Amino acid sequence: MRGGITRFAARDDGPAARVAGFMAHLRESGFKLGVAESDMALRALAATHPEAEAVRAALKCVACGSAEDWARFDALFDSYWRNGGRVRTKAVPSGSSMQHTRNCRSAAEGQASGSGTADSPDTNGDGESEDGGDGRLIASTIRNLMKKDLREVVSPEDIRQAERVALRLGAALRDRRSRRARLSAKGARIDLRRTIRASLATGGDPLRLARKRRPDRPVRIAALVDVSGSMTLYARPFLAFLAGLMRADAASDAYLFHTRLVRITEALRDDDPLRALNRITLLADGFGGGSKIGAALAQFAATYARRFVNGRTVVLILSDGYDTEPPEAMAQAMARLARRGCRIIWLNPLKGWRDYAPIAAGMAAALPHLDLFAPAATLEDLAALEPELARL
Amino acid sequence: MPPRLIMTDWTDIQTDLAAQGYVAAPDLAMAVHLSLALGRPLLLEGAAGVGKTEVARALAAMKGCELIRLQCYEGLDAAQAIYEWNYQRQLLAIRASGETGAGSEARLFSEDYLLERPLLRAIRQPVAPVLLIDEIDRADEEFEAYLLEVLSDFQITIPEMGTLRAVTRPMVILTANGTRDLSDALRRRCLYAYVDYPDRATELAILQKRCPGVSDALAGQIIGFVQTLRKEDLEKKPGVAEMLDFAAALAGLGVNDLTRDPVVLQAALATLLKTQSDRANITTEVAQRLAGRAA
Structure with a gap:
């Protein structure tokens, strides 16, 4: 037997408490675990031999629930059981649970002093490594260019208006038919099951024919908004639109991109619209900086799109297409995204200008993959798109 | 070294699977072992072609039991996954006998006219089978929700016949390769193993x-x-x-x-x-x- 497993970091009493401590450690690192899992972990341990490797493997298949968890587990396991109380540095915040774990405060200190309003008691990054006293270090991503408080950019009225627009757009897109049949009085096909069931009342003669048809199914919208420097002017309506969309449609998804891509779906679903914006502000460090659209889209296609985008998804890209990278990257990313079977709509605020031609190299590279390329600079423009979307 | 316990150990699983021609990584063998020991469904994720489905086949061969497979697809519904009445036979029976009344109904909705689909068949086997629910992420959310119910209670309610309880608990293996995100509820019900390309x-x-x-x-x-x-x-x-x-x-x-x-x-x-x-x-x-x- 290897030594590590018996040298416990915390002086807990009994294996149950130690396992509970470990589960808490995982939970803090973004694992979704409840009491039931702790119980399951104990039962799993009871069914395995007490060898270090067996214990690791057993806890692994109980605690993990996704490929990301699976990849991170071993490091977390080692940091908890084998480091004998030293500072743990492996607790990388997961992408999906983005509440208070992403500490951009320390990195942003220098530049943020001007606008410094993005603080709320629950997101004070400096306190993070001290609280609890067990010296957990949370990795921070230093990619900050400048920090802007989105609450100054978007007002609650905007969001309410945007919510209405988003609802209407969502309804316009809702035209994919389900393969799952539903009972319907005017359906084209006969629902045999119900017809026969009803015929029993009439001695086996199917007098009343129950019909079924394939109902319309809502599409999912995945919206990607460019918040790079060149888009600052248009950020207001677009962010309001995102916030509205998230509140109007529970199945939609939202992302921001500039030099990298951030998923803001969870943050935007916050009950309080202002707090939601505050949370995005924390995520969107780099707001107003340069743009790497191709790279951001490639990242989207390779990661989130594989999970959230399918044939029933509409990908909505709101960007001016000014990319600082070679257009090949863009073409490749778009081709890859299009292969997911989704429809892609690109709304470009510049297209509304007179004499506009998509000569920005990135924009030109993306064009062949688009189902719709339309102008949109304000919320009104977005609302006006309704008939076009319905025709898609 | 503690005294060897009576239960089969995970390394034994590894050896047994190898005897069936399946070489399992340690983590996977442990997941299979726990799934058997704790009676929990096992969710296997990984790219296509890494041998997820093969695990179920090897396991069924190892235990010498039947492998019941449910291939999921979009639009899969209860009639395809659980049970369906044999309407043609029911109609014929009504025509042939001409009788009416309660006796006829009880007969029409009896075992003779019931078509078992994989899920129902799996819980009614005298010997616990291996139930493979393949590519669960292709089925839609509605089916996933229904599956949760079956997997937690191992009973199926047919309105005309009442509730059918599991005779034996099948060993359930679900596979997914990430076409869609599975619900947390389903993930929490299952043990999990990510199957990677082998080294x-x-x-x-x-x-x-x-x-x-x-x-x-x-x-x-x-x-x-x-x-x-x-x-x-x-x-x-x-x-x-x-x-x-x-x-x-x-x-x-x-x-x-x-x-x-x-x-x-x-x-x-x-x-x-x-x-x-x-x-x-x-x-x-x-x-x-x-x-x-x-x-």
């Missing part, structure tokens, strides 16, 4: 187990080639099944050295690369370079 040693063991005719030198070359090929930027990386096809193709072509004949190698690549752009990317030169590195 060099494991894959070599698989090849030797499945194709004992291949010489050691060639086997080493094949594995080296396939492993380096997976590191290339491909749309569809070759899985274990493709690797075995490749080995069989080479054996059929009478090749015993990968580097010798570029034309034959290029032809055999048809078993590994399944998209046009991948074929275009791996030119004869690239294939030769990879084969040279693998040798």
Whole structure:
């Protein structure tokens, strides 16, 4: 037997408490675990031999629930059981649970002093490594260019208006038919099951024919908004639109991109619209900086799109297409995204200008993959798109 | 060393699976072991072709029980997954007898007219079978929700007949390859294992187990080639099944050295690369370079 497993970091009493401590450690690192899992972990341990490797493997298949968890587990396991109380540095915040774990405060200190309003008691990054006293270090991503408080950019009225627009757009897109049949009085096909069931009342003669048809199914919208420097002017309506969309449609998804891509779906679903914006502000460090659209889209296609985008998804890209990278990257990313079977709509605020031609190299590279390329600079423009979307 | 307990251990599972021709990584063997010991469904995730479905097959062979498979697809509904009444027979029976009343109804909705679909069949076996729910992420959310109910209670309610409880609890294996995000509720119900492409040693063991005719030198070359090929930027990386096809193709072509004949190698690549752009990317030169590195 290897030594590590018996040298416990915390002086807990009994294996149950130690396992509970470990589960808490995982939970803090973004694992979704409840009491039931702790119980399951104990039962799993009871069914395995007490060898270090067996214990690791057993806890692994109980605690993990996704490929990301699976990849991170071993490091977390080692940091908890084998480091004998030293500072743990492996607790990388997961992408999906983005509440208070992403500490951009320390990195942003220098530049943020001007606008410094993005603080709320629950997101004070400096306190993070001290609280609890067990010296957990949370990795921070230093990619900050400048920090802007989105609450100054978007007002609650905007969001309410945007919510209405988003609802209407969502309804316009809702035209994919389900393969799952539903009972319907005017359906084209006969629902045999119900017809026969009803015929029993009439001695086996199917007098009343129950019909079924394939109902319309809502599409999912995945919206990607460019918040790079060149888009600052248009950020207001677009962010309001995102916030509205998230509140109007529970199945939609939202992302921001500039030099990298951030998923803001969870943050935007916050009950309080202002707090939601505050949370995005924390995520969107780099707001107003340069743009790497191709790279951001490639990242989207390779990661989130594989999970959230399918044939029933509409990908909505709101960007001016000014990319600082070679257009090949863009073409490749778009081709890859299009292969997911989704429809892609690109709304470009510049297209509304007179004499506009998509000569920005990135924009030109993306064009062949688009189902719709339309102008949109304000919320009104977005609302006006309704008939076009319905025709898609 | 503590006294050996009566229960089968996870290393035993590994050995038993190997006896069925399935070489399992330690983490996977442990997941299978716990799934058996705790009676929990096992969710296997991973890219296509890494042998997720094969786990169920090997497990069924190992336990000597039936493998019941439910292939999921979009639009899969209760009538296809659980049970359906045999309407044609019911109609005929009504016509033939001409009788009416309660007695007739009880007879029409009896076992004789019930068509068992995989889920119902799985819980009514005298010997606990292995139930494979393949590609659960292809089914839609509604079905997933229903499945949760079946997996937690192991009982199915048929309005006309009442509730059917499980005679034996099937060992449930679900597979997914990420076409859609599964609900947290389903994930929490299951034990989880991520199945990755096997490492060099494991894959070599698989090849030797499945194709004992291949010489050691060639086997080493094949594995080296396939492993380096997976590191290339491909749309569809070759899985274990493709690797075995490749080995069989080479054996059929009478090749015993990968580097010798570029034309034959290029032809055999048809078993590994399944998209046009991948074929275009791996030119004869690239294939030769990879084969040279693998040798």
